Amino acid sequence: MRKTLQTTTAVVLLISLALMGCSQRPSGGAASTPDNSKPAAAKPEASTAAPAAPAAAPSGDKIRLTIYSTMSETANQDVLKGIGNDFMKENPNIQLDFQFPGSEYENILKVKMAANDLPDVWDTHGWAIIRYGKFLADLKDQPWASNQTDTVKNVVTDKDGKVHALVMSEAKDGISFNADLLQKYGIEVPKTYNELMAAAEKIKTQSNGEVAPFFMSGIDNGMLGGYLDIYASPFYIAPKENFAQSLLDGKFDWNKWTPLAQNLLDMQKKGYINSDVLTAKRSDLPQRFAQGKVAFVMGAPSFADDVHKISPNIKIGLMAVPSIVDGDEPSFSGGERYTMGAWKDGKHLAESKKLITFFAKPENMEKIANVTKLPPGLKGVNSKHEFSDYYNKYVNNRVFPYFDRVYLPNGMWDVMCKTGAALLAGTVTPAQFSEKMKQEYERLRNK
Structure with a gap:
């Protein structure tokens, strides 16, 4: 009996000392x-x-x-x-x-x-x-x-x-661009999506494929999600007749997502995106941009300092996202x-x-x-x-909140990024992309 009591006391003492040690750890893992x-x-x-x-x-x-x-x-x-x-x-x-x-x-x-x-x-x-x-x-x-x-x-x-x-x-966030390349090929800053695609065609053709009009990464697939998220606003929110309320109410027809997905796929098929999009890394961007091999990058020019370490004199520009619906104006996501x-x-x-x-x-x-x-x-x-x-x-151009933060439930960003990569890999069609968005939207919204 006494031996049992001594053992119990020792165990209690050891537990107390352990708890004291835990309580003295810095908060937040410092x-x-x-x-x-x-x-x-x-x-x-x-x-x-x-x-x-x-x-x-x-x-x-x-x-x-x-x-x-x-x-x-x-x-x-x-x-x-x-x-x-x-x-x-x-x-x-x-x-x-x-x-x-x-x-x-x-x-x-x-x-x-x-x-x-x-x-x-x-x-x-x-x-x-x-x-x-x-x-x-x-x-x-x-x-x-x-x-x-x-x-x-x-x-x-x-x-x-x-x-x-x-x-x-x-x-x-708009579109960052190589101002030197646009000047070289005599391209005015695009204001509409059609003008942007025409610029991409001109750059690809006149450079004999040496310059990728757009740089994206399937490994760091946030670049693909970024394209979809940024262009979702000109598609569905910015126009006078828009789908903002139906998205908020959960009544959006997800078949309407198919044209946005199709545009991204068409860019790849026409050679407007770097050919190694599925294996390229975001970290490849500064070197290629500095070498004049990339014209446009979706989003803010956060990579500028890394480019200038390689090519100090290169000029980087920023433009509003060209409109995609007739009668609309360029805008930003932010x-x-x-x-x-x-x-x-x-x-x-x-x-x-x-x-x-x-x-x-x-x-x-x-x-x-x-x-x-x-x-x-x-x-x-x-x-x-x-x-x-x-x-x-561009101080007077409209700035729309990031599409996913307002109109999609938490978790949809990852869906956009991964399914965007699958789209360019050929394992998902634009219509299947839309169906995936619908399923995940409903599942996460009701979670």
């Missing part, structure tokens, strides 16, 4: 890794932290704020952390911990939402209202809130006037790109709001705009970078 490292598969958070400043000795007097960001480029991260360092100099009682989870970002945030244990501040990456709304504090009383740009205000402000996040960089929202139940909400307001200062917004090469989400920011003139040129 080990720092280089930008190009991959997070561990079993514990995706374990290698995602990126400290804002050199590690300091623990201090019970300091308030610690954790900030999650979707920024993946090292230059962008450095600017973000630099502004954070300036904030800590002004607020020595606050320590910032920036984390950049990379490809695991959404999975980590979904786990944290389920546990109601979110970062103090995080990047809502296009889902401020729909996905994160109930977890975010209302920022409408902040000094910068009335200064949001007209194109982004409604993206992060709900029908009750709640402002969910500061939009530091506003997404404005909304949130890099943002900051505050956890409404966070222990340091006042400090989180103070941090966000610091980032909203014009001089800080300017730094972020210049490094990301994107328009800022606040008015009165005097940013200047190589694409500023293009954004100014």
